[in-house]
Amino acid sequence: MAVASDSFIVRGLITGKATKFGLKNEVFGAKVVPCRRNSGNGGKVVRVGVKAAVQIGGLEEVKTAKQELGFDVVSEGELREKGFLGMRKTKLVCTIGPACCSMEDLEKLALGGMNVARLNMCHNKRDWHLDVIKKIKKLNEEKGFCVSVMIDTEGSQIHVLDHGAPSSVKAEEGSIWLFTAQKLEGSHPFTVQTNYEGFSQGIEVGDVIVIDGGMASFEVIEKVGNDLRCQCTDSGLFLPRAKFSFWRDGKLVARNSELPTLSKKDWADIEFGVSEGVDFIALSFVNDADSVRQLKNYLYMRSSRSTRVLAKIESLESLLNLEEIVEASDGIMVARGDLGVEIPYEQIPTVQEEITRVCRELNKPVIVASQLLESMVEYPTPTRAEVADVSEAVRQYADALMLSGESAIGAYGQKALSVLQMASSRMELWSREENRESILHQRQLGVSLPDQIAEQICNCAVEMANNLGVDAIFVYTKHGQMASLLSRNRPYPPIFAFTSDNGTRMALNLQWGVIPLLVDLSDDMEANISRTIDIIKTKGMLKAGDAVLVVSDLTPAHLNSTAYQSIQVKTVV
Numbered sequence: 001m002a003v004a005s006d007s008f009i010v011r012g013l014i015t016g017k018a019t020k021f022g023l024k025n026e027v028f029g030a031k032v033v034p035c036r037r038n039s040g041n042g043g044k045v046v047r048v049g050v051k052a053a054v055q056i057g058g059l060e061e062v063k064t065a066k067q068e069l070g071f072d073v074v075s076e077g078e079l080r081e082k083g084f085l086g087m088r089k090t091k092l093v094c095t096i097g098p099a100c101c102s103m104e105d106l107e108k109l110a111l112g113g114m115n116v117a118r119l120n121m122c123h124n125k126r127d128w129h130l131d132v133i134k135k136i137k138k139l140n141e142e143k144g145f146c147v148s149v150m151i152d153t154e155g156s157q158i159h160v161l162d163h164g165a166p167s168s169v170k171a172e173e174g175s176i177w178l179f180t181a182q183k184l185e186g187s188h189p190f191t192v193q194t195n196y197e198g199f200s201q202g203i204e205v206g207d208v209i210v211i212d213g214g215m216a217s218f219e220v221i222e223k224v225g226n227d228l229r230c231q232c233t234d235s236g237l238f239l240p241r242a243k244f245s246f247w248r249d250g251k252l253v254a255r256n257s258e259l260p261t262l263s264k265k266d267w268a269d270i271e272f273g274v275s276e277g278v279d280f281i282a283l284s285f286v287n288d289a290d291s292v293r294q295l296k297n298y299l300y301m302r303s304s305r306s307t308r309v310l311a312k313i314e315s316l317e318s319l320l321n322l323e324e325i326v327e328a329s330d331g332i333m334v335a336r337g338d339l340g341v342e343i344p345y346e347q348i349p350t351v352q353e354e355i356t357r358v359c360r361e362l363n364k365p366v367i368v369a370s371q372l373l374e375s376m377v378e379y380p381t382p383t384r385a386e387v388a389d390v391s392e393a394v395r396q397y398a399d400a401l402m403l404s405g406e407s408a409i410g411a412y413g414q415k416a417l418s419v420l421q422m423a424s425s426r427m428e429l430w431s432r433e434e435n436r437e438s439i440l441h442q443r444q445l446g447v448s449l450p451d452q453i454a455e456q457i458c459n460c461a462v463e464m465a466n467n468l469g470v471d472a473i474f475v476y477t478k479h480g481q482m483a484s485l486l487s488r489n490r491p492y493p494p495i496f497a498f499t500s501d502n503g504t505r506m507a508l509n510l511q512w513g514v515i516p517l518l519v520d521l522s523d524d525m526e527a528n529i530s531r532t533i534d535i536i537k538t539k540g541m542l543k544a545g546d547a548v549l550v551v552s553d554l555t556p557a558h559l560n561s562t563a564y565q566s567i568q569v570k571t572v573v
């Protein structure tokens, strides 16, 4: 069915405060109009309303004004301390491990700005993970935090099971080692047992085995049945679970497609995660979009649609299928650790930039992960190079940054988190100033998504918000789509996303610049808007003179399943 109306409702007065902001007709006149017919809204009738600068004097006393918003303590504190513009936009993910799994440590990380806690299912037993999940839920419920939980599957990858020593072991140049898939009893020096039966298939004499992306290298000098006899050509360390990659004539011999992305253990871990209500499942070693779709279908059948699926880009295959994987997923992790095993590490910076660009274009949140502050596993200060790397990811507008060993096993996890927090706030401020003239301007994003009306509304809303210098953007959303489209434009003011769906709230936690708030929403959008503004005002966080740009995207029952999307600018008096 065609879109019923291209008309726009432009209501209200452009007066007072609005003119001060330079609100002129062309701000929305020229930019909002190009709304197309047949624009892929699934045949629904869509009404688009653009309302301008309605002054709201003496907000109606609403009975529910005292009702608490689902405002988390950290965002609330940050807003009070730093004001709207000072709120951090880049989200922070911390890997939980033995160094930070006590209630006290988790609380300190939550206070330090952890938005998402990651549990790597490669380690520990399920009981341990369950204990951490329960602690986080308890902190959220009892202390008012809003920390989402992510499980990260083990996935399949060729790695060391045993290298003949209890911990790490040094391989000296010229030494001869046997690589085998046999499970040997007892201690066998110079023998590396691997996890994958077929690890040597297709490998030839003269091929090179690289350990952990360059920790050590070996040349295959003989094939003995399924085993490989190798000589160390570049001395280095074997860590427990060290990973292999195979190279021939300077090119990777791709092996990942032979291994299943989702093993039996991964399915069992996923089942565990779903029954414990985790918010994200990060899928390791995704090679193509099929495994992502398979998991999403499973979650759908399991009525667990609020669990979001993140695909980890950490293999050559995943880079070759990047766009379809991004499209199929709810978000992406640039898993630079394993990616650096699979591709030459000098390619990591450009690949990271490309992945973040594709994610932004296709409107999926992206996490930059691994070795951001690696030296802080041992030392209390980061290297300057690490700070530069973190800042570059922020400058690329990644949605989130992730700590791995720094928080999981490091001696200075909280400090590492505060380094991320400070470095990202600093770089956000700097890029905001620099980008006022706009290099990464939203207009370059163009029209690329199926729901073009929503996309255009959000592009225009952000342009208006930036031009007008409003203090905050409020968005009312059920599934988070509008909030996400606003975030995609990386606006200067923070985006307060009001939703009545807790799954949406926890998922939005990963999105750049979005502060998700849980609140009961009624069919009456005007009432929702005045009520939420009023509550925030009552809490003393909005004051007279503040301006809010309001975007709504809900389907009120009286419109009979037609979407109603609108932009309004409200000035608090």
Ligand SMILES: Nc1ncnc2c1ncn2[C@@H]1O[C@H](COP(=O)(O)OP(=O)(O)OP(=O)(O)O)[C@@H](O)[C@H]1O
Pocket (backbone or CB within 6 Å): 095, 096, 097, 098, 120, 122, 123, 124, 152, 284, 337, 338, 370, 403, 404, 405, 406, 408, 409
């Ligand atoms: N739950 C845990 N228990 C023990 N050690 C952990 C745990 N989680 C992480 N670690 C340690 O912290 C280090 C970094 O953690 P992380 O989980 O990010 O590893 P990774 O190898 O980068 O991830 P992946 O296995 O997904 O590629 C690991 O090498 C591991 O030693």
Ligand SMILES: CC(=O)C(=O)O
Pocket (backbone or CB within 6 Å): 284, 312, 314, 334, 335, 336, 337, 338, 339, 369, 370, 404
């Ligand atoms: C995070 C992760 O899996 C990696 O960097 O390999």
Ligand SMILES: [K+]
Pocket (backbone or CB within 6 Å): 120, 121, 122, 152, 153, 154, 155, 284
């Ligand atoms: K993992």
Ligand SMILES: [Mg+2]
Pocket (backbone or CB within 6 Å): 284, 314, 335, 337, 338
């Ligand atoms: Mg990995």
